[in-house]
Amino acid sequence: MIGFLSKRLAESVLLMIGVLILVFFMVRLTGDPVSLILPVNAPIEQREQFREAMGLNEPLVVQFREFMLGAVTGDLGESLRLRQPNLEIILERLPATIELALGALFFAVLVSVPLGLAGGMNPGSWADKLSRSVGLAGQSIPNYWLGMLFIVFFAVELRWLPSFGRDSFTSLILPAVALGFAGMGQLVRLTRSAVLEVRSSDFVRTARSKGLRRSRVSGKHVLPNVAIPLISVLGIQFTYLLGGSVYIEVVFAWPGLGSLLEGAVRDSDFPLIQAITIFISLFAISIHLLTDLLYGAIDPRLRHS
C-alpha cells in the first residue's frame, strides 16, 4: 500500500510540474496583456511603466523562475487586472464552484445510480431502455445549450426558478442539473454495465444457488462490487465538474471559478489564469489521490497487495 501510494505521489508531483510549465508558456503565446488592460489611449511610456511594475519586461527565464518559486512556496502572484492576490480572489470564488459541483454530482448520482441499477438488474425491461436513453442523452447534449434551454423554459416561460445568480437554494437547481447532466449520462451507462458484469460473475451465481434472496444478493454481493468503479469515476467526475463548469457558470452568471477563469482569459490576465489552472490541477490531483485511497479501503485486494 505504501509503495503504491508513494508511486502515485511521485507521479502527481511530476504531473504538477508539467502543468506549471505548460500553463506558463501557453498563456504567453497569446500576446501582451498590457494592451488589453490599459486604456487604449495610454501613452507608450505608461505602458512601459506598467509592464515594469508588473514584472512583465523581465526575460522569460527570469519570469519563469519567479513563477515556479512562487508556485512552490504557495505564492500565486497578483492579478494584473484586479490588483489583488490571486489566492485571495480564488478562495473567494471557490465555495460557489464547490457548491455547484456538489449539486451537480448529487443530481447525477441521485438519478443515475437507481436507474443504472434498475436497468442492469432487468436487462431488456423498460427501466433498461430508459437508462440507455438517458445515458445517451446525457452524454450527447452540450451542457451550455441545455442551460440556455432551461433558462428559457423554467425561468422565462414558467417562472419557477431564477434565471441567474447565486441567491438561494432555488438558484442552484438549474445550473446544477445542467452541469450534472453529462455526468449523469456517464454514470448511468457505467452503473448499468457494471451491474450486468457483476451479475454474470461466478460468485453471484454461487450466492444465488445457495438460495440467498434476490435482495440480499443485490445488497450484499452486487452493490459493493459495482461501487468500486463508480467511486473512481465519481472522483474523476468531481474534478471534471470543478474545471469544466466554465460555460455553465457563465450562462447562469454563477460567481465561481469558471466565470472567473472566463473573465481572466478574456482580459489576458496571465497571473490569474496561471493561478486558477494551478489551483484546479492541484485540486484534481489531490482528489485522484484520495480516490485511490478510498479505492484501497473498499477493495481489500488493493490494500494487501
Add this chain to the structure above:
Amino acid sequence: MSRYVKLLSALLVSAALASTLFATTAVAQESTEPSGELVVSLSSDPTSLFMPRTADRTASNTAWSLYDSLVWIDEDFEIVPALATSWEISEDGTEYTFQLREGVTFHNGEPFTAESVVATWETGMDPSNDYANVFEEAESVEIIDDHTVRITTPEPNATFLTRLATFWGMVPPEYIAEVGIDEFAQNPVGTGPFRFVSRTAGDRVVMEANPDYWDEGLPKVERLVYRVIPDASTRLAAIQTGEIDIANRLTFDQVSVLEGNDNVEVVTYLNDRAYYVGFKNIGNGEGSPIEDRNVRLALNYGLDRYGIIQAIFSGQAEPLPGFVVQGNLAYDEEMMQPFPYDPERAQELLAQAGYPDGFQIALSCPADGYVNINEVCLAIQRSLADIGVEINVDFRTTNSFWSEPRYGVTGPMYVDSWSSEIGEALPRLQGALVPGNYYNTWEDERIAELIQEIEQEVDRKARAQLYQEMHRLMTEDPPFIYLYQPMIFEATRANVEGYDPRPAEEYFLKTVSLEEE
C-alpha cells in the same frame, strides 16, 4: 431609424411637456424619500471601484455612483457645477481656480475640502492605476484656502474639464491615507449619491442611497444593486422575468424578442464609436498603393458600406461620414455626408493612380474582437473585389492584434474602431492620428498640427470650427475607409423612469426612479 428611437423621442417630448405643465407636482415629488430597489446588470465584474483603476466602461459606470467630481457634464455636454460651485480659467488657459461647495461630507463623515482635491490628484497619479495619465494632465494642485483650490495644466488643454468631470471622483484624504489604495478599492468612500454597502466578487455590488447627498431630491431609489451577468442571453432572460430592471449590451436580434412585451421597454441609441479601415504609411505600408491619395479615395467610393450595414446589421447602424460622428461637437448633417457608393468613380480614381486593374493588399482583422466584425471583414473583401482590389483577409486573435505598437506587422490595412467618452472626436483623433502614439499608423503633418490646435483650443465654438476643418481635410485626403457608427441596444422594465444613457454607454443612476408596477 428604428421605431424604438421614434417611440423614445416621443416619450421624451411628452415627458418634457408634462414636466413643464406639472412643474409644481414634480417639485413635490422630488422632495419625497428615495424608494425601491433598482437592479442593474453588468456584462463583466468591475475591475475596481476606485475611479483611476476602472479599466472599462462597466467598471466606471458602477463606481461612479459613489463619487462626484468638481464639475459635471450635462446632457448637452456643457460643463456645469458639482462639488465646485464656480470656477475661473486664467487668460492663458492653464490655471483653473475652483470655489468648492461647503458643507459636503464623505460617506464616512470626513468633510469635503481643498485637501480632498489634492488627495484625489495624488492617489490618481499612482503608477499602478490604469488612468494615471489622466491625472498627470494636471501639473499642480494648490490649496488656496479650505474651499478654494487651483489646478494648473502645463499647457492649455481643451478637454481638461471634461476629464476632470468623469475621472476625478473625489476621495477622503484621511481615510485613503490610512488604508491605502488597494484597501480603499475594496471599501470605497466618496461623496456620491450612493454609498457602498458590499461587494461579492463576480456576483454583485450593493449600494444604498446617501441620505446626506448635497444635490437635493437625489438619488431616487433607496437601494442599488449591480448584478454581474456575463452572458447577453441571460441578461435578456432576466429582464423578461423582472429579476433585473436595466439590461445593457444586448443585440438587435435579442431586443427583437422583446417586441410586444408591455413590461419591458427597449432603449436604442447611436454609440459614439467609429468603425474604420486603417491604412499604414509607416512600416509595411511604405511603398504600398494606399500611399496614393487617389487610391484611398477610390476605396472609400468603392466600398458598399450601405450594403454592409443592411446585410450584416439589419440596417441598425449609420454609415460613417468621418471621425466626427452623430452626436459629437461640430457634427453637421449637411456638411458631413458619408461617401456615396460609386464603383465607377472608384475605378476611374484607381486608373488615375496607375492601378487600372487594381492591386492586391492585406487587411488584418481582430477576429471576434467586435460584434460581427469577421463578417464585416469578409464583406469588405467581396465589395472591393468589384473594383478590382484583391483583399487578403488576415484574421488575428484580438490579443495579438492589439499587442504590438502600431499594430506590429499587421496590414498595411486593418479594421478597427475607436470610441470617445467626451462628446467630441478628439480622443480617436489623438489615438489614431498623432504620430508615435501606440495605435497610430498614419502620419500626416497637417492633421497632426490641427489636432494640436484642437487640443489647446479651450473655447467650444472655436474648437467646433477646427473639427469641421479637420473633417474637410480627412475627407479630401482620407487616412481611413470610413465604415459605420453602431447602435446600442438595451432594455429596461417599464416602470424604470429617468434612465438616460449617453452615446459612450455611460449612465448615471441618481436620477432614475421606479414607478409602482
